[in-house]
Amino acid sequence: MSRAFSLFAIVFAVVYPVVYAVSVWKNYALFTYHPALNEFGLGVEKPREGPAMYWYGWMATSSVVAGLAGLAACLLPEQAARRLWPGLAWVVPLCAMLFFAWLLRDYFLR
Amino acid sequence: MTTVLLIVHGLLAVALLGAITHQAASVLWPATRPAGSFTGRFRAVAAPGYANTVVVLYVLTAILGAVIYAEYRISVRVVLVEMKLDAANGSFELKEHLAAIALGMLPAYWWSWRQPDGRLRAPLTAMLAFVVWWNFLVGHIVNNIRGFGS
Numbered sequence: 001m002s003r004a005f006s007l008f009a010i011v012f013a014v015v016y017p018v019v020y021a022v023s024v025w026k027n028y029a030l031f032t033y034h035p036a037l038n039e040f041g042l043g044v045e046k047p048r049e050g051p052a053m054y055w056y057g058w059m060a061t062s063s064v065v066a067g068l069a070g071l072a073a074c075l076l077p078e079q080a081a082r083r084l085w086p087g088l089a090w091v092v093p094l095c096a097m098l099f100f101a102w103l104l105r106d107y108f109l110r
Numbered sequence: 111m112t113t114v115l116l117i118v119h120g121l122l123a124v125a126l127l128g129a130i131t132h133q134a135a136s137v138l139w140p141a142t143r144p145a146g147s148f149t150g151r152f153r154a155v156a157a158p159g160y161a162n163t164v165v166v167l168y169v170l171t172a173i174l175g176a177v178i179y180a181e182y183r184i185s186v187r188v189v190l191v192e193m194k195l196d197a198a199n200g201s202f203e204l205k206e207h208l209a210a211i212a213l214g215m216l217p218a219y220w221w222s223w224r225q226p227d228g229r230l231r232a233p234l235t236a237m238l239a240f241v242v243w244w245n246f247l248v249g250h251i252v253n254n255i256r257g258f259g260s
Contacts, residue, residue: 006225009217016214024207035180051183056176059210066214089218090233093211097237100207107200 007081008070013089016066017096020058025103029057030064112181116253119174123246126167133160134239137232161223164238165216172209175249179206189256198252205248212241 023029032041036050045052073081136157182202190199219238222230 005217006221009221013215013218017211020207020210020214033180035184051187053180053183055179055206055210059213062210062214086230087233089215089222089230090237093215094233094237096211097208097241100204100211104200104204104207107196107203110196 003078003081004074006086007073007076007084010084010086010089011073012066012070014092015069016062017093019065020062021096021099023058023061024054024100027054028061029054030060031057033057112178113257115174115178116257119171119178120249122167122171122174123242123249126164126171126242127246129160129163129167130235130239130242133157133164134235137235158223161220165220168212168216168238168242172213175209175245186252186256190252195255198248198255201248202252205245208241209245212238
């Protein structure tokens with residue numbers, strides 16, 4: 001397996017959950033979907049008729065940022081790339097999962 | 111149409127559940143000798159061979175889930191809120207976030223199964239298995255509470 005893909009995979013796994021968590025928390029959706037109207041809008045839009053869905057937009061934001069970060073990591077010199085601990089690929093997503101359990105705690109504590 | 115997609119989504123999830131559970135069991139609780147029992151044979155599978163299948167099934171299941179999620183927001187979530195079923199509602203919210211986070215782990219998961227040392231296999235596979243199980247059970251329970259078209 002190439003060094004470039006391993007770097008990309010690790011950096012993607014680290015950056016994606018962080019950007020996703022921030023996107024959900026601050027609502028940085030790349031686009032909004034209005035399911036009742038079957039319409040998309042660029043960026044964050046208020047609900048029109050029925051609910052506005054940001055989940056797809058949050059994933060799009062995270063994928064774009066993590067993809068760019070992964071590609072940038074491929075350009076790192078070998079010396080710098082060696083300092084990246086591969087374990088972050090599971091530690092950071094685990095922290096993101098715990099963050100969401102905390103964020104949604106009111107649903108379970110009411 | 112949504113019901114058909116939901117059934118296909120569920121069937122794909124069952125296949126994914128089987129594949130990831132086999133793989134997780136084999137990496138977390140490896141069989142140490144020729145397996146004789148049912149659990150021994152369950153753990154003694156050639157786990158690396160499951161990685162491609164898991165990735166493809168996860169992506170397909172997630173795509174179908176994303177398609178029917180819109181209908182859920184319109185016709186199911188409203189009912190959960192009205193019935194004050196907060197735990198079910200929250201569990202489904204968590205399901206969607208866990209599904210998204212696990213999607214971002216897939217490249218690293220796939221890569222880990224192609225490494226000779228495979229130090230990342232156990233944690234990434236265990237986390238993916240947890241997400242798949244959580245999402246399967248929550249989806250099943252919420253569908254029991256309020257299925258599409260009911």
